Amino acid sequence: MTAGKQTILVTGAAGFIGSFVAARLAGLGHQVAGCDNFNDYYDPRLKIGRVRALLGPLEVPCRAAELADPVQVAALFARVRPTLVVHLAAQPGVRHSLVAPGAYLQSNLVGFGNVLDACRRHHVEHLLYASSSSVYGGNTKLPFSEDDPTDAPLSLYAATNKANEQMAHAYSHLSRLPATGVRLFSVYGPWGRPDMAYFSFTEKLLKGEAIPVFAEGRLLRDFTYIDDIVESVVRLLFKPWTGSDVAAPHWVVNVGSERPVTVLDFINTLERVLGVRAELDFQPMQPGDVAAAHADASRLQAWVGYAPTTPLETGLTLFGEWYNPRSLIRPNAAPSK
Template sequence: MITGQHTVLVTGAAGFVGSFVAARLAGMGHRVVGCDNFNDYYDPRLKTDRMRALLDPAGVPCETVELADPAQVAALFERVQPTLVVHLAAQAGVRYSLQNPAAYIQSNLVGFGNMLEACRRHRIQHLLYASSSSVYGNNAKVPFSEDDVTDGPVSLYAATKKSNELMAYSYSHLFQLPATGLRFFTVYGPWGRPDMAYFSFTDKMLRGETIPVFAEGLLTRDFTYVDDIVEGVTRLLFKPTPATAAAPAHTVFNIGNHSPVRVLDFIQTIERVTGIAARMDFQPMQPGDVPATHASIDKLKAWVGFAPTTPLETGIGRFYEWYRAWPGRRA
């Protein structure tokens, strides 16, 4: 267990999950410094708005840093002198990885390697990093357990996240770097990413546009509300797993709602919350997609005594309330 006040570096701090995590840690009394590369994967103005709404009131600065540049990473660690690192920066999105694979190699592999090396050199007490439920690929066994074989990624994004887990394991083994990977399951909520289904569906429905629905809407996803993700992150950050004679101080945890929902049922939830009937365009399943995600969270509950609890309709309602009030939404 890690105690006391710390200097925490949060990468991807202007991103969806990163902004909430950074604000929560600052509210707990820690010195928090964020960084982000502010790329244009989606409108960078949303990141600026998150900073103003979440980071600035919490007193969290957010520097512009390109983590794929080892010199910038080294300089960042020298300035900040962190004791703990929450690494959430990454090139996100399964489908975009088919269009721009180079972005995933640079951000998710090169950038992560630079972070590991900086953590080693600065003897970080714990590195918490984002993995993804995508590593489970077409796993037919549900719910997905951390002990399941994850050697069959079906997208480059998933392959980079699996690689992150292997890289972190090796650094933990070789250099005694305590590291924990978090396999996030479809995070949603206010200030989310515009490329996520709940965000784009709501936007299109409000505008009277048709929404694309893949695989007849029969895909299932384990939607996890952002507040539940943040609670899991903050609990795990201060409780790294110790090294044993058999394994280094590295482990991975699922963080999911343990309650998968069919996409069609998900759309019906948005309809109930918004009062708008969706116009659906049914399309084939897309390359890189998986039929289902379903998290086993027994390991998470056993280690930190926490399980996500926010019902989907409650979370979507909070998102919709935020979205209607957000000045940056499309007119």
């Protein structure tokens, strides 16, 4: 990989993770360009707020682009001419994939396919792309290791992430494109998505509304703070895999806290942070949900010398300090420290 300053394209740069990653890379002195389709899966003003607060001070452009359109992708790569690509644009959400499957096929499969081909044509030095812990499906062996089977997804969202890993491996094999897939575990923190559990739980707690709790609160999740995600992604981006696999310079890496908690324990922590008691509305387990997610982050630690360290209570406290119950749109809020 070329040393020194890089030209880096971050897709999904107005999103939760993408905005923090783009800001961090720009802060390190790299030439960063972002793109996002600014769709209405949740209020687009939150994306605009992230761009203003996190990217604006660093003069990182974030232009509108639809990655499912190959013409727009070709124009994007021709304009930016990236040496590195961080692909974080995707249609997220397990439950939404049950009601809007077309959005996942377009964004997660067609869009990623277009990005892969553009990386091939422009001889990108390293592609880092987001996958998800959901690829482990209903595996009961904990913690999840990258070598565990991922051939039984429980949702379309999970299936598209698994397909992306396979497509990346194929492109990596055919064109020797160095590629790293990061399997992310329950990311949380300031500027997160309103549909995520910690965000919606906070909103309901402060409004005095009941929190829906599925499967009696026994679901196990490996909540990972945004700063730990960003640190892991940046370190991995600048250290592509150099293993002995002759098939392809591609691999996948878990990024998770290794400290899973039940949803009930998570709610108890949130209650302490906010100083509010929760009213719980117990409901059956939802289609597509997995019973447990627990990361084995030893591969990450061994390769880049880092693994997530932020305790849940610390991360939720930082989120609580950022959250403004009067408005979800905070264009002047400072980024997480």
